[in-house]
Every structure is written in structure tokens, then in C-alpha cells.
Amino acid sequence: MEIHYRLERPIAMDVHLRVEGFTVLLGLSGEGKSTLLKAIAGLLPASGTPFGGLPVQQRPIGYLPQGYGLFPHLRAWENVAFPLLPGADRHREAMDLLARMGLADWSERYPATLSGGQRQRVALARALARRPQLLLLDEPTSALDMATRDEILEDLIAEMRQLQIPVLAVTHDPHLATMADRMAVLAGGTIVQEGTPRELFAEPANEAVARLVGFRNIFPATVASASSTGVWVSGPGWRLQTAPRPWARPGMAVAVGIRSEEVEIQDAAAGGENALCLQVAGLRDEGLALRLKLRGALSLDVLLPRLRQRDGGIIDPSGSLQVYMAPEHVHLFPPQGSADDQPREGG
Template structure:
């Protein structure tokens, strides 16, 4: 069955106070899917969300919801006429209303408001707390109330603006999974804004990575990690970093770590200088390997440990080993490359035939680069 297109942003440009924040934005969301706008602070993701909600006008392009134009240059359908729900970062609950009254606020005139309110409170696991007030609830419980309130009018689309940012790490993880389950159970389409990629991947079907007001890639979490389209996406997602390489043939590249073979072909000339994407899980612990590196630092992560490594040439690397492997900074360990997905980009933005292999060390692509 083909999914039905729900939300479409076409050549969108918007901003505020005369400053253009978002430019040439194109994305779509199918009915029942959960999308995410991901990126560093100031990249335009919240401005985009506010434009979808109708809080900000658009300067160019258009926004369509279920085939209807809801925003274009010179026209903005009122937020209350869009049938779009909103969950805010600070929950925005009414302190003088009970939990049940908060949930029912948007459906006060609905003949079945009590049934709907009860079902939603049960859905968010707060059926026993309907008579309490917001100040009597924990942060996670308040967020569930805000979600239930937004779902009560049965919006065509739900927008969530950094909904878990005020919660501790463990509660964020558990609640993000719960929110996904709740939205999927109701078939509710949603757009989430966050700067936390773990949160984005846990909740979303499609993720858009923003950089300086432009959408770098709109794709599944799997493809963003394994098939990044730009160096910024490759570096921003999954702790990616780059080492310099020299293309040997369409499916292999020579690096300081040896020849790396992958599962895709590149059409650039043999000998081209390239940047090779590596992630910490591409380097595996191999005590008997001839490739020896010095440990310069480590971060214990519980089930695993992130090691910062240095090659004899000075090139810096990062690797994740199981946490039962315990070495100290200054020690030397053996590693080997296990990178099935060979992702390459032109070195310094250009491909040059017969290029030499410089020692450029680790490079990351920040939002300012």
C-alpha cells in the first residue's frame, strides 16, 4: 500500500525581523510517519516548525497540508484553522486546571469529552492521576499530559518542539520511546525538533539534518548513518570523522590504516585524493594486528568505552571497544578496520587525478565550516 502524502514544504524560505533563516527547503512527510528536524542551535529547525504551525509567515515557496496550501508568500492560514497540535518545550500546562481538565481543554464542547479524556489518560499511563494538578506531577508526567492534550482534538499533524529537553537523560530515553509508541498506536503524524540525534533516531521514521538554514539531507536514520550525502551530515551524525586517502580503484582506497575495501563504486580517476569517512565502530580491537596505535584518552560509556587513539604519524582516531577491554592512556593497542560501507568525499572539495597522499589527520565538518 502506497503511503499518502500529508505534509509538503516546497522551496520554502522564511525568517523573522527581516533576517532570512531558512532557504530553499524541500521535504515531505507521509501520513502516519514521524519526522524530525535535527541540527545544531541556530540552524533553522525551530523557525521551520513555527512556519508549519502558522506562527511565522513564509517569504517564498509554500507549505501544503493534506493537499491544502496553508502558507505561502502573502498568505498564512491562522494556526487554529490548521488542525495542527503543538507540544512545547516547557509543557505550557494550565496550573489552575486538573490533569483531566488540561487534557479536555481543546475539546470542551465535544459531547464525548469525558470518554476521550479518559482514553488518552490511560494511553499515556496517567489514568489514575486525572484529579491532580500539574505542580503535583513529575516532569515526565507533565510531558505526558501535554502530549495527551495535544492529541485530544485529533490533529492532522502534531508538532513537538524539543519536548524532552527539560528531562534527565534516562527519562528522555524512556519517554521518547513511549511517545513513538503512542503516536504509532494512534496513527498520528508528527514533526519533532531536537538537537539530540539519539532522540531523533529513537522517535523518527525520517530525519532532516539542517545546517545554516538549509536542509542537507532528509532520509531514514539508517541512510543518514550509512549513506550520508554531504561531508557535514557524515560528520554530524554518529560521531563521524575523516582521514585522507587515495583512490586505488572504484571500490578501494589506500590510507594510513592500509587499503580499505567497500561495497560501493566511485567513478573518480584512480589516484584521486579523497576524504574517507570513519566512525568509532569502524575500528575494532585486534591485539595481534600489525596496526598499532597509542591511546591518548578514553571515555567510559558503560557497555562500551570510547578510545582516542593516535597513529605513529600523529593522526588522531576514535574507536569504540567493549567495556571489558580496559586499557590506560599511554598504552599501545592493535586495531583493524572493519568498514563495510566505504563512504568517500572529494578531498577539500575537489578530485585531482594522481594526487599524493598527505597526512591530514582527523577532520570534522562543523556548521561553521
């Protein structure tokens, strides 16, 4: 399903994206993600397709706002039955939908007595009661606890795929995007990149996308040389090789991005290209992983999973380390506003 909506208030946006299966729209808070969903649902004045020009009640859309919007004075089955036509066997239909969500035994409960995941399922059953052609989910992870979030989301996504209803979920949580069939990134009122999660996480188009998908190491650089075999970039006291970039030109100001988990620790004797000796400026445990702050010619954030921690994770907090970054893990982003920094498909 192709979606193209334009609106001026409360934020100017011109958004064109494709929804396939479970699609996640990722963006920072304040970018207008919730505003876009309200526009598609007909709750805000906007022009676009599909469903443009139809009043809210005629749009075949299921909409789950943040907090789910359940009526606190109605039982679970009554919430689900609310959008059903009068005269129909509303109780039976509502119970069928709750059973599909695994909540038949909770049908007489009020929202205040349900967990976050249960309330989400009730709200989803109510949305499905409209027999929608499109489901809109606003920050679906916001009311879920970390212990059960993945299990609940996996069940819900599997249910949506079985129903073959396209879903557009908006979030600032990159973890949700990893579970999607397709994702897009919203920045500056437009889509700056879309494709599969694998494509966007592996090859973000620009700095904005890189930060949203978890890059902690992003710094300015200058292209020193470029050829069909690779690009060399440099800054004060350092020089790194990256994969070839057709758009890179010597002297061009660019940004370099490196994932924390793709920085390798190596023996000082190894040396070689893309190796730097840096000082340990801080370290802390993150569960079974170890996060390092390194300083020197470059300042790097490094995440060492359990299997990659040297000497069982014992690192001198005041010592130095030699790090290595494979050229394919050194990402290069064009100058903001350049032709190569425009919205694009995939990686």
C-alpha cells in the first residue's frame, strides 16, 4: 500500500512511503510520527492517499493511539464491541475477536485491571472489529514492560501477518524496527530512507538515519583519496580506509560512522591499516557486555560482547588499547543537503 500525505499544521510534512506487512516508521520524538497517523486516520486536516477526503467514520482504518484509548467504564468485550453495528450479535463477535487475541477469559475485566500487554490486545481486537484495510499503531512498545515486550510483540506481529492486514507502526524505538518486514525513517518532515531493516541497519543513508539505528561513533572527516578499490578519509592524527563510494571526491567534507560493536581490539604487534592506539578513558559492564570509552586521535565508543572480551573481560582502566576497524565497517555519509543525501530506497 502506497501512502502519500501532506499537511501544514501542527507540523509541515510531505510523506510518501510504502507499507508492506508490518512496517515501522522510525523517527525522533517531535518529528511528527503521531501527527502523521492522525492525518491518515482523518483526525487532522491533510490531503493525501489512500482514504483522503473521507470522514473519519468512513475510513477503513484501525487506529491504536498511545495508551490505547480504551473506555475505562466498559468491560473488555464492551470495548471491542463498541465499533460494531447495532443489531448485530455484538457480544459473540467481540468474544470471537478476544479469543483470537487470547483474552476470552478476560472479557469481563475492566481496563484498569488488565496488564499493559492485555490492554494492547483489547485495543487491537477493537481496531479489528472495524474490519480495517490498514492498521495504525502509535508507539506500540510504550506501555509494555521489558520482560514481556518481545513475546507480546512477536505474537501480535504474527497475528497481523496471518490476517494479511498491512500495519504501519510509528516509534522512536529501533528495537521494534528490527522486527519489521519493512521500515522507513522520518526526519525533517519527509522520509529520508526506506527499505528492509537489514538494508537500513547495514547501510544508513546519512547521519540522521545512522543515529536512529544505533551508531554512537559519528565524526567529521575529509576525503583524502578515492578510487574503485576504496576511499581514504582522514582527520587530525588519523586516517581510515572505507569501502568504495562513487560519490566521494578528494577534499570533500564527510561524516564517518562506526558501530560500537564493530570496533575490534587487537594485539599491539598486529599493526596495519585502520589500526589506532587509543587510551582507555572509561569502562563499564552492560550485562554480559563491556562498554569502553577510548580517547586519542579519535574518541570511540566500543561495545565488547562477552565472547570478544580480552582476558575474560579484564582491561586496564588506565591503559591503552589498539583497535581495528574493517573498511567495510567504516561507513561514509555525504554532506548534509547534497544530492547524495536525498531520500532513497534501501541501502
